[in-house]
Amino acid sequence: MTGPRFLMRRFREIMRSGMTPEERLEQVVRLIAGAMVAEVCSVYLMQPGGVLELYATEGLKREAIHQTRLNVGAGIVGHIAALSKPLRLRDARSHPQYEYRPETGEEAFRSMLGVPILYANKVVGVLVVQNVKERNYTDEEEEALETVAMGFAEMVGVGALVSPNVLAESVTATKRAARLTGRPLSDGFAMGTAVLHAPRIEITRTIADDIGQELEDLNAAIVDIQSQIDEMLSQPVLAAGESREVMEAFRMFAHDPGWQRRMREAVEAGLTAQAAVKRIHDQTRARFRQVPDPYIRARMADMDDLANRLINRLQGGLNALNEELPDDIVLVARDMGPAEILDFGEEKLKAVVLEEGSSGSHMAIVARAMNIPVIGNVRGATEQIDTGDPVIVDGEHAQVFIRPDQNVIDAFDEIESVRAQEKARWAALKDVPAVSRDGVAIELLANAGLLLDMRHLDQTGAAGVGLFRTELHFMVRGRLPRVREQTEYYRAVRELCNGRRLVFRTLDVGGDKLLPYMKREKEENPAMGWRAIRISLDHPGLFRMQIRALLHASAGEELDIMFPMVADIAEFKAAREVLQRELDWARRRGHPLPVHIRVGVMLEVPALVWRLPALLPLVDFVSVGSNDLMQFMYAVDRGSARVADRYDPLSSAFLSVLRRIARQCEQAEVPFSICGEMAGRPVEALALLALGFRQLSMRANAIGPIKELVLATDIAALRKEMNGWLGRDDRTLRPMLQDYAARHQIEV
Known part of the structure; x- marks a missing residue:
């Protein structure tokens, strides 16, 4: 050949x-x-x-x-x-x-x-x-x-x-008004004018006339793009935290010598520089699509971004952004890298709609830092949406309304008006103590995992952070963070918490949360496989690094730390022994330590419910992870659209298990809380209050409505009715709770 x-x-x-x-x-x-x-x-x-x-x-x-x-x-x-x-x-x-x-x-x-x-x-x-x-x-x-x-x-x-x-x-596909759905990657609600982003990768010349000149143009373009990325890193929105780290990782892609070498070889084979970029990009994308690792596949957007930038540079900026873009941009793309979203600025960019994308993607992390709603996995978005189309983006329910008629626009305006009133009402409650009508104090905490999440504490009046997901700091990086880097990060989290309660959960990776630098084998059911505390105990070096960093960062402060996915008492004891060894190591070297340490457990595995009498004397607190506990109790994959909603967490069976946990913790005088999605949903929160839960940890934007619910509820009266409902054979208690809320004028 x-x-x-x-x-x-x-x-x-x-x-x-x-x-x-x-x-x-x-x-x-x-x-x-x-x-x-x-x-x-x-x-x-x-x-x-x-x-x-x-x-x-x-x-x-x-x-x-x-x-x-x-x-x-x-x-x-x-x-x-x-x-x-x-x-x-x-x-x-x-x-x-x-x-x-x-x-x-x-x-x-x-x-x-x-x-x-x-x-x-x-x-x-x-x-x-x-x-x-x-x-x-x-x-x-x-x-x-x-x-x-x-x-x-x-x-x-x-x-x-x-x-x-x-x-x-x-x-060209036929364009019609439509409503598309996807997955929420960044919360928010916006209306704007569509700008199609995907076409920027088109090429104008394929066959090289002068290979030497094409190589020279390619090399110059690479240098220019590297300079562009360096300039982006100086923007205020990337001053610190995860958004800066993802851009640092993006910069590493641009400096990859293997990527540059393959493009030069394609030029030497007779392609123009822009065609070579497209050719190597297509090959890379095809390889990435064959990799099951979601983290690696999520990096395709970074490579798309780099290819787009190089082609635009080689075309002399023919497809570059211009000043005629609308002031209310809704970007529509197959996927995007983190640098691309910064091109449009915070003032004009209102929302992003992606055909691909994931919540752990670098672009989604930067979008959350900029408070821009993003919906991913919207099938057919680039086919059905034209540049210039009016688009409504509902990030909360992951809906995209394309070319809406006046009735839909009026409904949007009405919803916006109601939301503004609700936000004003909840903002007014920010400093009001969360105490029920019958005088029961409830501690409303926020779930967090990024530095940018911490700003919500002051905005919502949260009592603290009931669950800080430490794994996100590991997932946005291209390599394992060292002890010093982890220490600085946890210290920054503590400072932003400003003396409020702060509970660190140790690494919960595995399942759908993978680290790019950790080798792992394919599993048939990763949600119930090698993950969370199992990985930590099997990698004691990694585990000790994290424990050491948490101790250093909490010197002179109180430290609350909990272990995830514990299925057996022996696992909790083994994890606590690692903590004790690190404490002994620090004392021998004279390192400053936390003034007090509380060690808790995430109760997510049903087997541990039946071992509570033996476990409770060993722990300082219990935090129920309702998402996984529900998943494992009903043997239902919550990521499966066919079965995820088949079983209701407000079923008598699941609520009876939660009541059992609450009663045993009360008897042992061990503090307990719940930090799954149930805590932030009004009807479910009513049930939790009736079962005896007094600490609820939830997404930050749920704190306002849940506080409003607490203030309107007589918990003793609700609990009396709940006890009667739990003895019935109903598949779910949701209708009873909704009826109770309506009768007592409680907003749910």
Whole structure:
């Protein structure tokens, strides 16, 4: 086989010739077939209605040209278009998508290699080679065919092979008013004007005329992008905390020598600098998609960002941001890196809608620092939303309203008015003690995991932090933070807490929370696998580093620390022994220590409920993790849409377990709290108050409504009714609690 450099050189010569488009196509397919030692090379181009038409072939029957047509998804060619990725087949006829087309004469050919032709991130055709005998196509052959497909894409884009009107019809989806749903990545509610972000990765030239000049341009662009990122790191919003750390990690991508080397090699093969960036980016993205690790896959957005920036720089800023952008931008993209969101500024950017994205992505962390609502996993967002469309983003319920009519806009305005009134009402309660109508004091605490979360304590009047998730500090970094770095971080958290109660939970990684620098094996059920305290005990060095940092950061202060996912008393004892060894180590060296240490346990595993009498004498406090306790009690995966809502936490069975925990802790005089989602939901909070819970830890924006609920509730009267309901066979007590709230004018 001839290499991609030869193919691109000959392709360039054919493109420069005076031949008609049809003659060019014939020459190119003949060139590819010969260079790749294939009996067949065919080009299928997209027509209106999602139909692929055979435009040129070397090796199939010529009468099939413009006669053979396939819908996207039909046959192997249609399958490649639907997948939008290459396909190698040793025996094409054994593939389930194989579809016999007698007019082509292709039954004589067994093996096939096909790649999509992409223009403006849309499939506009498919390029295929076939062989009579079975053949294992190599990575190099696939890469060569993809490189030539980029040349075809350029021909299509300039209208050299198909009319511009046909192209527009084939790549543009019908736009209608719609409501899309996704997953909330950053809370908030906003209305604005859509700006499509995805098209910025388009390229304008594919084939290099002067390889030396292209290399020089690429090197200069890389240096410029690195300087841009350094300048971003000086912005005030990135002064400290996790948002700065994610940008530091982003800077590491831009300085990766392997990434730069691969782009230079692609230029040397005959591509322009911008096409080389796109080529290597597509390869990297394809590899990332094969990796099951969600952290690694989340870094695709960082690579998208870098590729966009380089291509824009190489195009001379043709697609750069301009001053004509609206003042109320709702960014719509496949995904985004953390630097891209900073390009638009806090004043104009109102919300972000992503087709991909995750709550642990670097962009989401920066968005939360900027108080910008973000919804991810919105399928079809870039297809259904046009630049200039009015869009309403409801980050709380993860809804996106596209081109809403006046009725929806009026409803939005009304909701905004009600929300403003509610916020004003809750803000007025900020300094009011959370005491029920019958005089029971309730401690309302906030859950946190980032430095930027700590600002909510003053805003909401939270009594402190009932759960600080230390793992987020580990997840936003590209390497394990050292003891000194952890110490500085925990000390900053303490300072922002300003003397309020602060409970640190040790590392709860594993499951869906993975560290990029920790090797782990694939598990069938990671939520119940190697995670949390199990990882800490199996990695005592890592565990001791964290304990040591917490002790150093809490010198002269009180330290509340709890261990997650404890399933057995022996695990709690083992964890406490690690803490004791670190205390002894610090004392021997004369290090200052906390004035008082309270050690607690996260009660999330049902087995531990039945060991409470033996456990309670060993602990200083208990914190119920209702999310996992509910999941494990009902054997229901809370990440599964099919079963997540099948069982209600307000079922008699689950509430009876919570009552058992509360009663045993009361009898042993051990403080207890709950820190799952139940604590921040009004109807569930009513049930918890009736069961005896007096410490509730929740998301910060739930503290206002829950305090309002506490002030309006007679807990003794509610508890009396609850005791009667728990003896019934009802599947859920939710209707009874809602009725109680309505009868007593309690907002839920």
